[in-house]
Amino acid sequence: MSYKVALVTGAAAGIGAACAKRLAGDGVAVGVLDLDEERCADTVKAIKDAGGKAIALGADVSNRASVRAAVEKCREALGPITILVNNAGVTDFTPFEELTDERWDFIFAVNMRGPFIVTQECLPDMKSAGWGRIVNISSSSAQTGAINMIPYSSSKGAMVTMTRSMAQEFGPYGITVNNIPPGSVMGTIMSEANRERFQIPTEVLQKSVPVRRLGEPDDIANACSWLCNEATGYVTGQTIGVNGGRVVT
Template sequence: MNVPSRVAVVTGAGSGLGRSVAEHLAAAHHRIGVLDLDGEAAEKVAADIRFNGGSAIGIPVDVSEHDEVRAAFDTVRTELGPVEILVTSAGISGFTPFEKISLDEWNRYLAVNLTGTFLCLQAGLPDMAERGWGRIVTISSAAGQAGALRQGHYSASKGGVIAMTKTVALEYAARGITVNTVPPFTADTPMLQEAQRAKQVPGPEMMARFIPAGRVGTGDEIAAVCAFLCSEAASYLTGQVIAVNGGAVL
């Protein structure tokens, strides 16, 4: 069966999970808009995809800024075509006791993790609705399912992503657009490694004790599920929370 090459936008794709998702979608012969706050990192990922025979462009964008998001999606349309696949991996994470979360910190987490996802969905959905086909995967978090110590701001923002994903899935299901969310528990990414270096979370061996599978997952394992959710085969799967977490949250 010939699988069409579609245009995919992946946010937070300059490193970590977002990069893995972009690479998996490129391997499926899709054209990739690599979006990241770090424009140099985004272009490097895009260049690597092109070196391996794929089609990709790197675009710097702060997903919390409405005008930047719109401009980035317009660039993707101009250079690659209408957006048909969207994976929202851009996000920030950190640890602060609840009583010490400042209003500025709270607002920043909501702006990037929740509003950033909202802005990207609004920017991509019109193309999908017009074509009667679309795949959206939001990256949420196990913290948004079950809460997490010292992550009241992060948990709230990711819980909002889960709720928003389900709502958009309901509104767009009849238009050929699927909308699902993947909430990792943890994965061996630069974000996790930075938190471990800062002693904010346990090291790999200790963390593995909290995971029934007995190990920390990889970005590629999560990205492979995201790529499936973006495929033709996932056409009847929408509004679901697909937890790739080794059994850590059931």
């Protein structure tokens, strides 16, 4: 892959960090973005130690001014952004009848308004280049639903539909847009919160997955790398499930 610039949100740890490192390994310069810029230091260091290019960025993805400042900082340091991984997200375990308007709005602000804002701020670079790759990280909960996770699974379901619509609108500009809904992935903030809340033994979770293991952040990063490659220009508007067979289509 020739020299390109990627922006990965929620990249301080977990899936976002794995995607950032993998893209850097592919020869891409990476803007490592998270709510707290200081938390991005480990990801940036790992990329630089491996010989890659990266910059730490702090932004609240639901706040346009915050995103715009971070995107401009990334452009100034690395160049125009032509790869975007919308990974930042928040989860929720509130029973439906206990949900407040404020909690609902917060989940959708991060999980849906966030990708909308970040994509809109990066899109001009991709259109100018006549080339772009957008990968939205949703959730297998968007495909199956989830008890006590209605705003989360609903927001991720909306991301799947947004992906399809963006793919059709952006395709004429050489921009592909795809969606990865991860299954159970170990080592992420969300997966650990799930495990702690529901107290499900690892061996039980493993037996529920056809491939008999839980996912790793690198599993998602591998698929992300493929979708961002030059060779996948005819793949767009797709949901690429990386879940060990938990959800089949």
